[in-house]
Amino acid sequence: MDGVITADEAQNEADWKVGVDIGGTFIDFCALEANSGRLASLKVLTTPEDPGAELMTGLTLLAEREGFDPAHMTRFVHGTTVGINTIIQRKGAPLALFTNAGFEDVIELARLRMPDMYSLFCSRPDPLIPRDMVFGIPVRMRADGSESRAPDMAAVERAVAVAKANGAQGIIVSFLHSWRNAVQEASVKAAIAHLAPELFVFCSAEVWPVIREYERSSTAILNGYVHPRVSGYLTALEERLKGQGVPARPMLTKSNGGLMNAAEGKHACVNMLLSGTASGVIGASWLARQAGEDRILTLDIGGTSADFALIIDGKPQFGTGELIGEFPLHIPSVSVSSIGVGGGSIASVDAQGVLRVGPESAGSTPGPACYGRGGERATVTDAMVVCGWLGHSEMAYGQLSIDTGLAQRAVGELAARLGRPVEQTAQAILDIAVSEMFVEVEKLASRAGVDLRDFTLMPFGGGGPMLGAFLARELGMKRVMAPRRPGVVSALGGLVADLRGDFIRTMFSPLSGTSLPAIREAFETLAQEGRDWLVAQGHNAAAQFNLSCDMRYIGQSYEIEVVLSPEWLANGNAAAIADAFHLTHQRLYDFHDPYGTIELVNVRLSAVGAGPKLSFPEIDVIAAPAIPARRLSVYTGVNVETIDLHDRQTLAPGSTFHGPAVVVQEDTTFAIPAGAQASVDRHLNLLLTFPE
């Protein structure tokens, strides 16, 4: 009997799962009560001077508003910008790098090539560790993993002393060929621990044991650079949550779109650097799956930049080399491309009378002219206001108001210089902003080898819905899907994410029947690491292992990741692996070479521990024309038209209407161009289709 009562009580007891994502201006909350399916969201301004304080404020506010007891919070998932801000602001820990003597410039030379290669002023970023804190240790491993020179421990001792004297808080140890054999790094780490136990040490092969010395070293450096701040932040967060009586141990979102616990986050810091953008894509792919969409282009537009990502067959795409400020990150990350064009991008007329947009941005301060915070130059947002798409309701939860007159004045100045009507000028600004994004998205699509006409665009963030439909038209896309709460997609992404740990071994061997046993063995080792990792995360349920290989034709210098079926390994079917590679190569690059020798560079394994299965309520669809809240005048590109304005709250599943139209909601405004058919689905997503 007791047992039954407990079960009933448990069922009646609220079960809150909370996702929190910190962005540049706002901290977003997405909370789900698992029994009832009740969903709540909240945005609070960030407190950069005291990271974490706004989080507790928001949690308290949320608990009050939704009437729940923090003791009923069974899951708390957090994405934070502490790590990435540390790098962008260059406020990380002073570090020393121990590397091989003769190769001390590995991080300054990087891969030599630099962007902006037509400029005689081009340069690489200053390394995070200055050259006088790089110590060349006499030590050498051969490419086959045999030692040609053991570490000179006397040199290590001298280097530790100098590093300490110069204020190093931590040491990164990165030696050549540690991807093959990490014993030299390990022995030097042990020596440092003995000589200077107060210094933290990260070895390159521990952080990410992949071939290519610059990439491996810089990954370890990024990890060490943010370590003290991230670790301090997480410790404080754990204490604050505990103090509030929250039983859930905090989980963190990772750049790979998965989760890890806070304990791991304190030392595997590099894994969370891109967590915000990654969990946005995870949230988007979850929403897409729920809506039955499997090929998505996400679009998140902020004040200064726009982020894009592809979701193919329902899955986010992964890549390495994503930029953290000025530095590429070489661990697997959800691929997100970024361009410096956003709502705050400034329009100008150049010396030849040509209208341009960006690269300068009014950012969030002073912001667009229409915000009335001192911005005077015309921005993309001002152009939206002048055309009439924006400015009919409160923005950003009432924290912003729009002054149409200021926008008119700013755009009007450019219009006068161009000798054009102000609306036409505003429209031209929007066209240019969209074409800037077009370039980036086209590049993304060509790298991925996909045809965007088969994709649905999903705009989110505060600015995505503003320009999303216009970009979709430019790209020839036929569908746009706007989630009900575009402002908290990243927070939602954390809520629905799985535990995910990535493991890698560099093999560098030809793919053949004879190399298969070694490959199988490597996978077995990785699987064991994966199992151990999941257990350490507190996960004892079923685990899924995703296997893949990075392969290339001999002579190529870029490898591509190919998903493997475990049976191919078990059956020793090298031909099936080769076929999968040929097929992927064909898909990505329009050709393959059936006689080419294949080189297997890395084997990879992702250990996935599924999170709670969550589902949001579905509402029955009742087809009916939507009733507009009011009518307004908008310049739609050719002339001023009177169009409908809808309030998102009143749009019930099954509501239909057509563009041009404006949909307003508390955190964003959706501009819907002419020709679009709009409808609301059972999950309250707003769908646009453009019939050809």
Added chain:
Amino acid sequence: MPLFDRTKLQVLANHARAAAENMAHTLHRTAHSAFVKETQDFTVMLMDRSGATFAVPMELGATWYPGLSYRCAIAMVDDYRPGDVAFTNDPYSGHVATHAPDTHLWKPVFVDDEIVAWTGGHIHNTDMGGAVPASLSRALTEIHQEGIRFPPMKLVNEGVFDEMILRIMSTNVRKPDLNIGDIKALVGALNTGERKIQAMVRKFGKAGFVEGVAALLDHAEAQAHDVLRSMPDGTWQFADYADEDSVEANPCRLKLRLTIKGDEAVLDFTGSDPQLGSSLNVPSGGDPRHTMLLVGVYYVLYTLNPKILLNTGLTRPFTCITPQGSVLNPVYPAAVGMRSLTCARLRSVIFGAFSQAVPERLPAAPAGNNCIVNVMTTDERTSRTVIAAVNPVVGGGGAMPHRDGTNGSGADAAYLKNTPIEITETETPVEFVRYGLARDSGGAGRWRGGLATEMAFRVFAPDSRITARNRDRSFFRPWGVLGGKAAGLSDMVVNPGTAHERRLGNIDTAVLQPGDMLEIRSAGGGGRGDPHQREPWRVAQDARRGYISPAAAERDYGVVIRGGEIDEQATNLLRAGKEPSAGHFHFGPEREVYETQWTPAAYDRLHAVLDALPIHWRFFAKTEIFRRMKGRSGPEGVQAAFDAVCERFPELPRPRPIREAAE
């Protein structure tokens, strides 16, 4: 002509760039050879109906061809149909290809049975056959030794490759799979570009597209005019030297007289050396706007206005004069394979001329030796021959008006990429001993020149052959400006610091035996401004970082460092009364000594003498004159040497006396 809507131009430019970037990504990711993938020695472009480039990628590929016109090459093929692709690698047909390994392809883009544009591009083939592997060597003397040449012809007919051409190529080159793989990848990229242009035509309309493309060219032209207008009118002269005009021979001098008048400029290269009996010639065909001649100009324009559109329109305000039979306009059958080396010097000549026009806005000389190192050795485990590209060894950028030169590479070498040591050592049986920056190699200055790169590796098999192409600056230093000093020299040494040391100077090949170590160092970037004006803390920081030695801090900068700290008193004492050096340039002692013998007037006399000879006599006569210059100098010395040459070779044609030539 209707003026294309100024508010739509950036939209069109963005679509054009998206198409070009798309092509570049397609090629880069699908190519087979390291040349295309790692060195990124390729270009792709969109061209207008006449074959003039109107868009290039900004992120991938080489930086040489935004102003390339395919017009002449296009005209050499008849009857284009949809799906056709034409190609050539012949430097003497149409002046598109500039050495035999560069294979250029172009494809018409049809809309309604009419060609509205072209897509094109080039790849550097690993080998095109001929006398030496990779088809490139300074020692070659005529184009026929540099591999098989295909004059402009169709490679793909209505979508179908001409198998005959592929078979001929496969039979004549050393790595046919790489060539054909890369060519197919480039065809894929051209197809991508074609699709994108067709989409642009749908968006902007056919007439709108054609007008818009013309407007993009006009816009770039207007931007270039504006940059020129921002410079003072005037004439500036500058000369620079490649160390050698052929293997272990005499310097090769390039001379430029730059005249800026209003918004136009003339680049007169008259007075540059006669065409060479080596492969260092630059085949411009005398085209006054050949892209090879103007690469340095692109850098100058882009540096002064980073918003400039890179297309053929940029070239319109410029006129280049390159006398026929000179190194910058050789006649058939001069070899041209190693023109990259000369092109690097050509860029530094242009930088030097513009540096005098706008000294406050441009940097000092970049290292200017984009050396590509290849190794051929035997893998002792498999007894297999391995041929691999090792790293490029390039030097730093010149010191800028506002900061130090970029270390290790930069300026006009920024597009080069290195290969990780771990990858090279895994694929190739060599062991690196060092790869990093060379101390004291950057020119001293208020702003220091970028440091050189230094690389050393060991081989394990007998008769391992190394080539280090495009090495230069082992004698003539990258110059400093406005009181800044010239940079360190490049060098190549076998077994440095041992009894078996062999200093190779500017030699670009070496044969190594087991255990031998080869050290290659590039030049550095020139310095800018008086080094005694550099803040002592920066000098001390450079010393702490190993960029300069304490001795150099004292000698070059007048900063005394004791025990890691600046000795302020000693520094002030040392710096007191130091006058900044006079003159716009600092060339270093080697050139200063050389030019006491080879004065500008001596060169004028030399060219007066040589120009009077038939082209095929000139290089021979130059070499013979140089042989007789010992103990001679100035124009009289040249004349006396020439007289001696005439005496020795009475067959030498002497059309008329030239005594009255410039003194």
